[in-house]
């Protein structure tokens with residue numbers, strides 16, 4: 001079972017079937033909706049997804065045909081931009097996934113719209129734990 005939940009745990013999804021590979025989207029709408037440098041999404045079959053705490057799900061139409069769902073208590077993105085008139089699939093937020101997931105990132109899209117501040121992120125030092133210099137960061 002593939003499972004995901006929002007930050008506060010009020011909204012959960014469980015997927016009985018499989019999931020697609022994960023696509024990273026750098027467009028400005030996905031960045032804002034996801035609260036990060038990019039959104040990360042995958043596709044599941046709508047009839048294989050069970051929601052718990054759906055009463056905590058709220059949605060926002062980010063464009064006339066597309067709707068995004070998030071937790072109204074903690075703000076976590078739970079879906080990507082899905083058609084208002086849905087088909088048999090649903091785009092879910094990979095950021096909500098818990099546990100070891102076999103799927104991997106298969107594509108990164110809308111790199112032209114990548115955040116300017118994210119341009120050189122691969123070159124920045126990486127830490128397995130916390131960034132040790134938070135205390136000294138200043139404007």
Ligand SMILES: [Zn+2]
Pocket residue numbers: 006007008009010011071072073074075076
């Ligand atoms: Zn929540």
Ligand SMILES: [Zn+2]
Pocket residue numbers: 025026027028029030031039110
């Ligand atoms: Zn996007």
